[in-house]
Amino acid sequence: MIDTEVLSKLADTLEARREATSESSYVASLYRKGEDAILKKVAEESAEVLLASKDGDRLHLVREVADLWFHTMVLLAHHGLRPEDVLMELRRREGISGIDEKASRQAE
Numbered sequence: 001m002i003d004t005e006v007l008s009k010l011a012d013t014l015e016a017r018r019e020a021t022s023e024s025s026y027v028a029s030l031y032r033k034g035e036d037a038i039l040k041k042v043a044e045e046s047a048e049v050l051l052a053s054k055d056g057d058r059l060h061l062v063r064e065v066a067d068l069w070f071h072t073m074v075l076l077a078h079h080g081l082r083p084e085d086v087l088m089e090l091r092r093r094e095g096i097s098g099i100d101e102k103a104s105r106q107a108e
């Protein structure tokens, strides 16, 4: 089983790319283009996930989800956030049924 170290290492690389040039780094070029360009990539990769799912090609789906995760991590880094922030939120939700959570919101 792969642990979450791969996410932390990638997040470290994304932070380090703040100092890189657009010519040497795809991530630096995205930072330079700004939030709208990053959001456009997230939207494009989401659409590619949908197409891969409908294709029924599992390897294609895994690769497109990797592209989507990667670009959402660039978005998090743009906001000064790390994958650990998302993992903590998922940890917080552990064992809370979506049905119970929705019911508690409707009772408010």
Ligand SMILES: N=c1c2ncn([C@@H]3O[C@H](COP(=O)(O)OP(=O)(O)OP(=O)(O)O)[C@@H](O)[C@H]3O)c2ncn1[C@@H]1O[C@H](COP(=O)(O)O)[C@@H](O)[C@H]1O
Pocket: 010, 013, 017, 024, 025, 026, 027, 028, 066, 067, 070
């Ligand atoms: N995981 C990734 C990763 N996944 C996808 N991509 C790039 O994301 C880009 C967008 O994918 P597309 O399929 O949309 O291809 P495209 O049409 O060429 O893209 P656009 O020109 O439309 O932006 C491609 O250039 C991919 O190579 C990635 N680029 C970098 N990483 C990681 O980020 C690190 C830092 O990358 P650099 O900043 O480039 O050194 C790397 O060492 C990797 O670990």
